Amino acid sequence: MPWHLKERFANYYQAWEPIQYGIWAVYAGAKKSFREGRYRDIFSIPSLQDSGFYLWFTTLNEHMVNFESMSVLPILVPAVSGVVLELGPGVGNQLCRFDKTKVTRVVGVEPNAHFAPDVARNVQAHGLEGVYELLTCGIEDSDVLEKHGIGAESVDSILSVQVLCSVADPRAVVRELYRLLKPGGRLVFWEHHRSSDWATVVAQYFWNPLWRSLIGGCNLTRDMKAIIAGAGPWENLDSLEGDEKEKPWGLMPRVWGELVKPKQT
Template sequence: MLADGDRQTAVPALVSEACGIVLELGPGIGSQLPRYDTSKITKIYGVEPNVDLHKSLRENIKTSGLIDVYEIIPCGVEDVVELKKHGIVLGNIDTILSVQVLCSVPDPNEMLRRLYALLRPGGQLIVYEHVKSKDLISSMVQNVYNVFWPFFIGNCHLNRTTQHSIMQAGDWRRIELTSPTSEDAWLVFPRIYGRLWKRL
């Protein structure tokens, strides 16, 4: 149905691990909706500041049978007042899902600290993000592309050290992150993906 392009990636398996009260960052039109295991979900809050996407997102929520579970929140995670109106406060989220979002937020370090604070003790952060390459030539290519790339692709930055930002966000009890292998480290879009659990 949706997001056929990442069907062969780790994304479907990662999304299916979301459980409890879920905060989905930047759901867009709802590409991940069919991948949730509804037997594990209590509530999903979709934080989507782009209101132009809400109509399609609502339609896909309905198609996926998640009307009673999914709530769209028309703001960014930095809007503490708006989040609180919807019952999202520090320490009450079980799962935060971020699929190719952290590359485009204004301040990823601050964003990740906020996200960590929202997680309950033992809660999990699920990520699938592209990152700065560890390969010298590829990172140089990323830096060149990044001069113009953010202007055309929704403020997406190719050369962010997202893994470092995630690790510095808080005290993680358990970390299951996969970095690029030596075979694909040269790519312009190397990925990190996996799950991290907040310390109890």
């Protein structure tokens, strides 16, 4: 079986460019904190990571928007309806895809407060005032969510677009998402995951420490299918799709789906 070494190396090396941007973004964020007299932030690793990731994301966002527009997202995101919980909206790239005739309320959960002004602008730009509410907290902050009406079996749809890669405990998070979903509710997601090709897995683990540190805690090595399957029973777990066959040496193969929580569990 041919190894396609040239193609593999080209794919594996692609991680270096976003990592370079990550290094620059952390440095630029530290310089800005110094100029503005926020000296404490310079010595706070979480603060540097948050500001650096925001700068990294907004610098590269045009490329992300173009990439996402050619993915399944324009078809997948409009599937959400009713009361929607959106995980990690970032600047709000998916807001343009919500079907306003189907969603009654959307609560975005974004722990990085740097993104809040961008989300607010996109809420206004896409006519979602009074529908979309942003909470600057994590999905783990159940007390905050409950104060805003998000509790057990209260959500019709959950949207997760490249978020589960960066949460601290993904298995605990998906169990919490399952708890929040109403019976018959749907988890709509588009995530990247660990490759099934062993050489690509080696490359993912090689890059992962630096990648995770610089790019919002993102992990390249998570078995996302197993993580999501472990949340609880799903009606249609065999319906998941992915692009790994099309991109066998890609460092970020995607998996996506619209999983339904059974009405009787």
